[in-house]
Amino acid sequence: MDMPVTPLPSAAPAKTDPLHGAPEGAVKLKDPVCGMDVTAASPHHLAHEGRPYYFCSARCQSKFSADPSAYTAKPPAPSAPSKAAPAGTIYTCPMHPEIRQDHPGNCPICGMTLEPVMPTLDDDENPELASFTRRFWWTLPLTVIVTTLAMFGHRLGWFDMVTQSWVELVLSLPVVLWAGWPFFVRGAQSVVNRSPNMWTLISLGTGAAFVYSVVATLAPGVFPSSFISMGRVAVYFEAAVVIISLTLFGQLLELKARSKTSAAIKSLLGLSPKTARRVQPDGREEDIPLADVHEGDSLRVRPGEKVPVDGVVLEGSSALDESMLTGEPLPVTKRVGDKLIGATLNTSGALLMRSEHVGSATVLSQIVQMVAQAQRSKAPMQRMADVVAGYFVYGVVGIALLTFFAWGFFGPQPSWVYGLITAVTVLIIACPCALGLATPMSIMVATGRAATQGVLFRDAAAIENLCKVDTLIVDKTGTLTEGKPAFEVALGANGFSEDEVLRLAASLDQGSEHPLAAAIVNAARERKLALEKAEDFDSASGIGVKGVVGGKSLAIGNTTLMQQLGIDVAPLADRAEQLRSTGASVMHLAVDGQLAGLLAVSDPIKASTEEALISLRKSGLRIIMATGDGLTTAQAVGKRLGIDEVHGEVKPQDKLHLVERLQKEGRIVAMAGDGINDAPALARADVGIAMGTGTDVAMNSAQLTLVKGDLRGIATARALSVATVANMKQNLGFAFIYNLLGVPLAAGLLFPFTGWLLSPMVAAVAMSLSSVSVISNALRLRITALKPDE
Secondary structure, eight states: OOBOOOOOOOSSOOOBOTTTOOBTTOOOEEOTTTOOEEOTTOSEEEEETTEEEEESSHHHHHHHHHOTHHHHSOOOOOOOOOSSOOTTOOEEOSSOTTOEESSOOBOTTTOOBOEESSOOTTOOSOHHHHHHHHHHHHHHHHHHHHHHHHHHHHHHTSSOHHHHHHHHHHHHHHIIIIITHHHHHHHHHHHHTTOOOHHHHHHHHHHHHHHHHHHHHHOGGGSOGGGEETTEEOOOHHHHHHHHHHHHHHHHHHHHHHHHHTHHHHHHHTTSOSEEEEEOTTSOEEEEEGGGOOTTOEEEEOTTOBOOSEEEEEEOOEEEEOHHHHOOOSOEEEOTTOEEOTTOEEOSSOEEEEEEEOGGGSHHHHHHHHHHHHHTSOOHHHHHHHHHHHHHHHHHHHHHHHHHHHHHHHSSSSHHHHHHHHHHHHHHHOOHHHHHHTTHHHHHHHHHHHHHTTEEESSHHHHHHHTTOOEEEEOSTTTTBOSOOEEEEEEEOTTOOHHHHHHHHHHHHTTOOOHHHHHHHHHHHHTTOOOOOEEEEEEETTTEEEEEETTEEEEEEOHHHHHHHTOOOGGGHHHHHHHHHTTOEEEEEEETTEEEEEEEEEOOBOTTHHHHHHHHHHTTOEEEEEOSSOHHHHHHHHHHHTOOEEEOSOOHHHHHHHHHHHHHTTOOEEEEEOSGGGHHHHHHSSEEEEETTSOHHHHHHOSEEETTOOTHHHHHHHHHHHHHHHHHHHHHHHHHHHHHHHHHHHTTTTHHHHOOOOOHHHHHHHHHHHHHHHHHHHHGGGTOOOOTTO
8 A cells, every 4th residue: 555655854944946846955856757856845755665756746646656566667678689680671882872672782883882771770880890800800910921921031041932832822821712702702793793893803913913823832833934033933922912901901991981971870860769758548657669659649758858759749848959950059949839859859848749740750750861862872973983983994904914915025024923913913003992982972971961950962963063053042931031920910991891801811721831821810710700611722822822711702812813813902002012011921812803801911030041141142142032922022021131133923933934044044043942832943943942841842842951941051051062072072083093193103104214113012002091091081071161151
């Protein structure tokens, strides 16, 4: 039986916390029901199984009394994470995103190990990294011994030179046939798939050096005497083993660097809480895995906890930190009826919410999907590299053969040995992988960084094109303004009263998605006007709506819609113009073919808009406003914001035609909007920019989404685009110059002038470091300072 707990008497009254009535300095305890902080001074307490429990309210105490086991049972121990990839995991190639399959393997084009499209938080160590690490460290001592013997064996005098060749052979076998086996497998696959790549060159180079050395050891008599040096036919086991060890080491560096490019997605995934606290219809509360949350569930979010999924506040108020998704540093106050974004942090009060979007439908999940999609897309700049890489390997093999025969026929003695070594060096130093990684690595890092600042790129082309944009078209409502307009006034005409105009307009606007319509409907409900159901509702997208209410044919919209319907708006024209001159949006209401009145709604300009426009102008952009609102209203807003080119009362097709006209003039156009009426222009623009606070149609039509709907995000995105394109050019330039200089040097081009030849071991170091340097340069984007006004 649960017994009330008698609190210990205090010797003197204590100072109390003015908010909670708790003694100042008292030890904080947890209410087992809701999790709020309480103290032993709480009047709500009882004992269960010999242990005292304290509660924040009588309600929590009664819930505990009804079912103590629900709040005292220990949670089950977490099961060991599965090492297998989740069912349905799709694997792709970082260099060739068109390659997709449902199981691990190697890319048939470049031979690179495929990796999951969507990384998970419980990813174990990359199995390829673990395998290569093991192969590298276990065979490194053998490589060191073989190399030491090759360089100093004749001085050490441990063996005669013939015996030394056998020792080098035995020590080289594990390095070449075990540590290097994955390279030979990939090389063979490249031949089978008719897609020669880096592994073709490595397997050819090391295979040639190793097979030649094995034959020279087993059957030295097949070689002419010119091949004999220091009492044996010269062998190059050290070249084969050093190349393999260095290639393994280069792969270790590359794999570790590549793993950092998925850090952005993993950090986003880590934002989501693992559990949610569900409130049952009978009032009981339980912690459940996030995957078990369904739409419509009531969830408790306590102070310091993260919002589990997207939803709406049912009870309470609190300040939420949304910076991890929107980049906004200040907490946002949420009250009853306000929307909540999953994974945001509840900083103060307790909230009761209803879940509305769960699983892949949450804002966080969609952000993760967009980042993953963008990271796996291919930039237009990569096409040139792909074309070059397609012929690169054939060219390198041809140069290697030409080098071999040129040295064999025209080089100094032993000419064919020189020919073999220079041919192997050419095959090893060439690195098509540096070309292949040049842009994908930059794109992956850039999209990850953008996501942490509330900017979501749909694909790599958007990143590459945004820095070229010289003209920005912006919508007004929801883009320059808050998109949360407030009703100002309704005026009647032809015998209609103000309330009747508002009532009819609100009845019709119940079916509209436009924010101006929501302001009218809310105003009518606040006045407790009786709204009727609208029938035959039709949205004349961008200019107004039509329908039937109470048997009357209604139309509400701008003057363009009225002109289409033949409605004379002259009786209220002067008053409408006055309202527009103050920045208000004016809509006319027509009933059964005649003017019934007008309604004015004002939409405040976002606090960040002026700062954003100043920054965008400094970067050289031409700013144009295009809105379906009245021309006078648009001009008033444009004048306040310093926008000289303003287009008012435009239809969706007019915005589309504006984009097309500017493009014909040679302009690179970006369009920023948030509504359905912006969708055609967003899709046609060189870069479409949607506000994350807008409609799904707009976001699906755009290549870039600003999570917070803040125009400053465009300046940030453009600065990141400039930095990313510069980074890609650096990577491509390095890859081209590296191969342009490296291959001729390896072929011995300088030998006639300097007597110097490039060692295959040096070539292996250069080849490995070339890919690592490209990846390292791409990773610099994570810390590159962005300058939005340049």
